[in-house]
Amino acid sequence: MSEIRRGDTRPYHHGDLRRALIDAALDLVTEEQDWTFSLREVARRAGVSHNAPYNHFSEKRDLLGAVAAAGFETLRERMQGAALRAGDPRAAFIASGKAYVKMGVENPALYRLMFGPALAAANGPAGRNLEGEADRPAEARAAGARAKAVLDEIILRGAETGAFAVSPDNKDNKKERAIASLSAWSAVHGLTMLIIDDLAAQDLAIDTLVTRVLHIMLEGLVPRRGQ
Amino acid sequence: MSEIRRGDTRPYHHGDLRRALIDAALDLVTEEQDWTFSLREVARRAGVSHNAPYNHFSEKRDLLGAVAAAGFETLRERMQGAALRAGDPRAAFIASGKAYVKMGVENPALYRLMFGPALAAANGPAGRNLEGEADRPAEARAAGARAKAVLDEIILRGAETGAFAVSPDNKDNKKERAIASLSAWSAVHGLTMLIIDDLAAQDLAIDTLVTRVLHIMLEGLVPRRGQ
DNA sequence: CGCTAGAAGTTGACACTGTCAATATAACCC
DNA sequence: GGGTTATATTGACAGTGTCAACTTCTAGCG
Structure with missing residues (x-):
C-alpha cells in the first residue's frame, strides 16, 4: 500500500516546479481518481499561473507521460x-x-x-504520424x-x-x-x-x-x- | 474487411439524425483514426448545428457509447x-x-x-459514483x-x-x-x-x-x- | 561586487470545447 | 386547420490547451 513515489529537491527559482506539477497531478489521479484533469487545474494546485507548466513540459501529454x-x-x-x-x-x-x-x-x-x-499521439489522417515520431x-x-x-x-x-x-x-x-x-x-x-x-x-x-x-x-x- | 455497420432509414424531421451522427462519428474514428473528436465536429459533418445532437444524446458520452x-x-x-x-x-x-x-x-x-x-464516467471524489449509476x-x-x-x-x-x-x-x-x-x-x-x-x-x-x-x-x- | 543573459513565471489573448436556455420551425394528431 | 410536441437553431457561458509578449528572478562572468 505504499504511496506513489514523490520526489523532493528545490534548486530552482520557485522551487522544483516540475516535480510539484507531477505531484499535484498524482494527487488528482490517485486521491480524486480523476484522470481527465486539466493542465490548468494542476497549475492551480501547484499554486502557479496556468502557463507556468509550459516551462517544464512542452505540452500536456508530456506531463501525463511523466x-x-x-x-x-x-x-x-x-x-x-x-x-x-x-x-x-x-x-x-x-x-x-x-x-x-x-x-x-x-x-x-x-x-x-x-x-x-x-x-x-493524435494521429494524422493517415492513421499514423508521418515521421518516425514516437x-x-x-x-x-x-x-x-x-x-x-x-x-x-x-x-x-x-x-x-x-x-x-x-x-x-x-x-x-x-x-x-x-x-x-x-x-x-x-x-x-x-x-x-x-x-x-x-x-x-x-x-x-x-x-x-x-x-x-x-x-x-x-x-x-x-x-x-x-x- | 467488412465496413463497420451503418444504418439507413429517414423517418424524421431532418432525416434520421441520430443515425447520421453515429455514422459521422464512425467515419471520424475509422477513416481519420481520430478517437478524440468533438461533438461539434460530428455535428458539422452531419450538416447540423452544434446543439442538434442534444436532441438524440443527452451528453457526448452517449454518442460515444452508441x-x-x-x-x-x-x-x-x-x-x-x-x-x-x-x-x-x-x-x-x-x-x-x-x-x-x-x-x-x-x-x-x-x-x-x-x-x-x-x-x-467521471468519478466523484470517492472514486466511485455515488448512486448505483452505471x-x-x-x-x-x-x-x-x-x-x-x-x-x-x-x-x-x-x-x-x-x-x-x-x-x-x-x-x-x-x-x-x-x-x-x-x-x-x-x-x-x-x-x-x-x-x-x-x-x-x-x-x-x-x-x-x-x-x-x-x-x-x-x-x-x-x-x-x-x- | 555589479551586470547581464537567459531561465522561470505571469498576463492576456485566441480558437475551441461541452452544455444550458431561449427561440424558431417542422411534423403529427384530433 | 390548430395546437402539441419533437426537432433544430442561435446565443451565451465557463473552461480548456496553447501561443506571444512581458516581467522577474537568479546564476555566473568580468
Missing part, C-alpha cells in the same frame, strides 16, 4: 518486491501477477492514464519497459530451471521467451482492464479470479509430459 | 463468423481470437474508444456482453466435448466456465491493447504472435494426463 512513468515505476517496485518475496519462478510468476492486478485495481485512474489514449512520451515508454523487465526476468529464470516450457523445440530461444512474456503480460493487463471497466464477472472475488487466471496461463507454459 | 456499441457488434459478427468457419472448439477458439485481435489492430481508434476511459453507457455494455457471449459459447462447447478442462474437479460448473472465458478474453484483450500501443515486440509478425499467445492460453485450458 505521471504515467511514476506509475510504472511503482508498478515495477511492487512486482519486483512480490517476486523476490515469493521464491521459485512459478510462485514469483503468480505473486508478481497478483501485485500487478492489485495495483491496477487499487488505482484505476492511474492505470487508465498509463495505458489510456490520452498518452497516445507516439507515446519516451519517458512513459521507458518506465513501462522497466516494469516489463521484471516479468521477463521471471520467465528467464523459469526457462532456465525448466519450470516453464517457453518453446516447444528450443528452450533457450530468446524469441520464445519474448512470446511467453508477452502472453503473460497480455493476460494480466487484459484482466486488469476488464476488472477496472467492470466487465469481469462481479460475483467472484477479485483475488480468486486473478489466481485462477494466472494459473491457467501458467499451465499453458508448463511443459507437458510425453510430447 | 459508436462503441456499433464497434462491438462488428466485433461479434467477425468472431462469430470465424468460429463458425472453423469447426471444432479448439479451432474456433483460435480463429475467433485471431479475428478479435485483427479487428482491434485494424481499427485501433475504434478499439480505443470501445474500451477507453472516454466512456467511463458508469458506462448501457448500450455499449450490452453490445460488449453480446460479443463476449460468442466466446462463452465456444468455451461451453469445448467443455462439453472435453476439449477444455474448465475445472479441475467439476467439469460442468458454470462458474468455472466463466473463469475460463474471462481468462481467454483477458489474454486476447491485453494482447490487442499491447499491440495497438506498440508495446509488443515489434520484430515479430502480429499474426504469429497472436497464434502463439492463443495456443499458450489454450494449452492452459487443456486437461492434463494423469492428474
Whole structure:
C-alpha cells in the first residue's frame, strides 16, 4: 500500500516546479481518481499561473507521460518486491501477477492514464504520424519497459530451471521467451482492464479470479509430459 | 474487411439524425483514426448545428457509447463468423481470437474508444459514483456482453466435448466456465491493447504472435494426463 | 561586487470545447 | 386547420490547451 513515489529537491527559482506539477497531478489521479484533469487545474494546485507548466513540459501529454512513468515505476517496485518475496519462478510468476492486478485495481485512474489514449499521439489522417515520431512520451515508454523487465526476468529464470516450457523445440530461444512474456503480460493487463471497466464477472472475488487466471496461463507454459 | 455497420432509414424531421451522427462519428474514428473528436465536429459533418445532437444524446458520452456499441457488434459478427468457419472448439477458439485481435489492430481508434476511459464516467471524489449509476453507457455494455457471449459459447462447447478442462474437479460448473472465458478474453484483450500501443515486440509478425499467445492460453485450458 | 543573459513565471489573448436556455420551425394528431 | 410536441437553431457561458509578449528572478562572468 505504499504511496506513489514523490520526489523532493528545490534548486530552482520557485522551487522544483516540475516535480510539484507531477505531484499535484498524482494527487488528482490517485486521491480524486480523476484522470481527465486539466493542465490548468494542476497549475492551480501547484499554486502557479496556468502557463507556468509550459516551462517544464512542452505540452500536456508530456506531463501525463511523466505521471504515467511514476506509475510504472511503482508498478515495477511492487512486482519486483512480490517476486523476490515469493521464491521459485512459478510462485514469483503468480505473486508478481497478483501485485500487478492489485495495483491496477487499487488505482484505476492511474492505470487508465498509463495505458489510456490520452498518452497516445493524435494521429494524422493517415492513421499514423508521418515521421518516425514516437507516439507515446519516451519517458512513459521507458518506465513501462522497466516494469516489463521484471516479468521477463521471471520467465528467464523459469526457462532456465525448466519450470516453464517457453518453446516447444528450443528452450533457450530468446524469441520464445519474448512470446511467453508477452502472453503473460497480455493476460494480466487484459484482466486488469476488464476488472477496472467492470466487465469481469462481479460475483467472484477479485483475488480468486486473478489466481485462477494466472494459473491457467501458467499451465499453458508448463511443459507437458510425453510430447 | 467488412465496413463497420451503418444504418439507413429517414423517418424524421431532418432525416434520421441520430443515425447520421453515429455514422459521422464512425467515419471520424475509422477513416481519420481520430478517437478524440468533438461533438461539434460530428455535428458539422452531419450538416447540423452544434446543439442538434442534444436532441438524440443527452451528453457526448452517449454518442460515444452508441459508436462503441456499433464497434462491438462488428466485433461479434467477425468472431462469430470465424468460429463458425472453423469447426471444432479448439479451432474456433483460435480463429475467433485471431479475428478479435485483427479487428482491434485494424481499427485501433475504434478499439480505443470501445474500451477507453472516454466512456467511463467521471468519478466523484470517492472514486466511485455515488448512486448505483452505471458508469458506462448501457448500450455499449450490452453490445460488449453480446460479443463476449460468442466466446462463452465456444468455451461451453469445448467443455462439453472435453476439449477444455474448465475445472479441475467439476467439469460442468458454470462458474468455472466463466473463469475460463474471462481468462481467454483477458489474454486476447491485453494482447490487442499491447499491440495497438506498440508495446509488443515489434520484430515479430502480429499474426504469429497472436497464434502463439492463443495456443499458450489454450494449452492452459487443456486437461492434463494423469492428474 | 555589479551586470547581464537567459531561465522561470505571469498576463492576456485566441480558437475551441461541452452544455444550458431561449427561440424558431417542422411534423403529427384530433 | 390548430395546437402539441419533437426537432433544430442561435446565443451565451465557463473552461480548456496553447501561443506571444512581458516581467522577474537568479546564476555566473568580468
